[in-house]
Amino acid sequence: MTDAPHEPIDAGPKPLPPGHRSGFIAICGRPNVGKSTLLNALLGEAIAVATPHPQTTREKLLGVWTEENFQAVLVDTPGIHRARSALNQYMVGQALAGARDVDLVLLLVETPILRTAEAAQEWEPGEVALEALAMLAKLGRPIALVMTKIDRISNRDLMLPVLETMSALHPFDSIVPTSAESGEGLEQLRTQVRERLPEGPRYYDDESLSDRPMRWHAAELIRGVLFDHLLDEVPYSCAVVVTSYKEGKDSDRIAAKIFVERSSQKGLVIGKGGSMIKKLRENSQVRIANLTARPCELRLEIDVAKNWTRDPSKLETLGYHEDKNR
Ligand SMILES: Nc1nc2c(ncn2[C@@H]2O[C@H](COP(=O)(O)OP(=O)(O)OP(=O)(O)O)[C@@H](O)[C@H]2O)c(=O)[nH]1
Ligand SMILES: [Mg+2]
Known part of the structure; x- marks a missing residue:
């Protein structure tokens, strides 16, 4: 790591094995x-x-893999x-911040589904993919290309010209x-990931799986449920803030607020006779309980934060902070 914004943790009483490696992979x-x-x-x-919807992830999330x-x-x-929009600019800022100072960037490109050898020969990545590569290359970190979703490709021979085209780009x-x-x-x-890690200490304790608190994960899981049940642009107009998270002896009590951009969207989230909000609440409870391995009781409220996706100061109040250490 160069200029690492992350601090190693104190190793504690048990020393790390000699030659221990550690690092960050975007x-x-x-x-x-x-x-x-x-x-x-x-x-x-x-x-x-x-989710199957583009632009699901809005913030960086660190997942910790410890052996x-x-x-x-x-x-x-x-x-x-x-x-x-301000939200979309924030998201791209988070993406590039996530790739800064890492030991390796994994650049994921969806493997195209092509029918003929001619189509495979002529295939070129789209402009946005090329722009993404250019932005990442500028950061100067090593980049590994990861072609994703190859289970969808029945004729693997058609992948070869695609890999050749990609390998000529960088x-x-x-x-x-x-x-x-x-x-x-x-x-x-x-x-590949293991081999790229330099010798170094641990940044998180052995039990950590993520850098985010459980209340952040709860808000994310609720957002995922919104994507599953609400149509068109509504989930993109929603922000979820967990306002209270109380760990009880046997179960957790969580309160969360769903913010929409326009008052007309409130009715869509509530549904006829409250049917939608009931479904959202029940499904969210199940997903949160699956992650925490404890039952939870969720209270959901809906509020309007007018045009929040276009207003940087409202993004801040809804928890989307610029924080270079995250
Ligand atoms: N068939 C197939 N589908 C996949 C695979 N990996 C991901 N998907 C699907 O692709 C869709 C998008 O997956 P995500 O992991 O949310 O993609 P992402 O790049 O994180 O998307 P954003 O956060 O929106 O940028 C989901 O429907 C996944 O189930 C794969 O290996 N094979
Ligand atoms: Mg994502």
């Missing part, structure tokens, strides 16, 4: 290419929210895209075709 790419799913697959724990001889801190990031550290769904390529990627 998972980057366009929206929806499978970044959060890959983080979960590499960790073996579903800590990041992944006897090493600790790899994996950084899930929002998708890099052409950002207009001196990639390596090129690894993967599927988080089938597990193909994940072992190779894990090896």
Whole structure:
């Protein structure tokens, strides 16, 4: 790590084995290419929210993978895209901040589904993918190319010209075709990650899985449920803030507020006779309980934060802080 914003932790009474390695690995790419799913697959724990909708992830999330001889801190990031609103600019800022000062950037590109050899020969990455590569290359860190979702490709021969086209774009550290769904390529990627870690101490204790508190994960899980149940732009207009998180003896009591951008969206979140908010509450409770392995009782409220996605000061109050150490 160079100019690491992260501080190593005190190793405690048990010394680390000689030659212990540690470092930071960023998972980057366009929206929806499978970044959060890959983080979960590499960790073996579903800590990041992944949905079929682009621009699900809004903030960086560190996932901690600790073994006897090493600790790899994996950084899930929002998708890099052409950002207009304050929220979208914040997201791209988070993505690039996540790739700064890391030991390796994994650039994820969705493997294209192509039908013929001609189509494979002629395939070129889209402009946004090229812009994302240019932005990441500027940061000067080594980049490994990870071609994702290869389980969807039945004729693997058609991948070869695609890999050739991609490899001509940048001196990639390596090129690894993967599927988080089938597990193909994940072992190779894990090896690649381990080998890139320099010798160094631990940044998180052995039990840590994430750098975020459980109340942050609870808000994310609720946001994931909103994506599953609300149509069109509504989930993109929602922010979720956990206002209270009380750990009881046998179960947790959580209160959260869903902020929408326009008062007309409030009714959509509440639903006919409160049917939607009931469904959102019940599903969120199940997902939070799955992550914490404890039952929880969730209270949901809805509020309007007018045009919050376009207003940087409102982003701050809803918890989207610029913090270079995160
Ligand atoms: N078939 C297949 N689908 C995948 C794979 N990995 C991810 N997906 C799907 O791709 C969609 C997007 O996955 P995410 O992990 O949310 O993608 P992301 O890059 O984090 O997306 P943003 O946070 O929106 O930038 C989801 O529907 C995933 O289930 C894979 O290996 N195979
Ligand atoms: Mg994501």
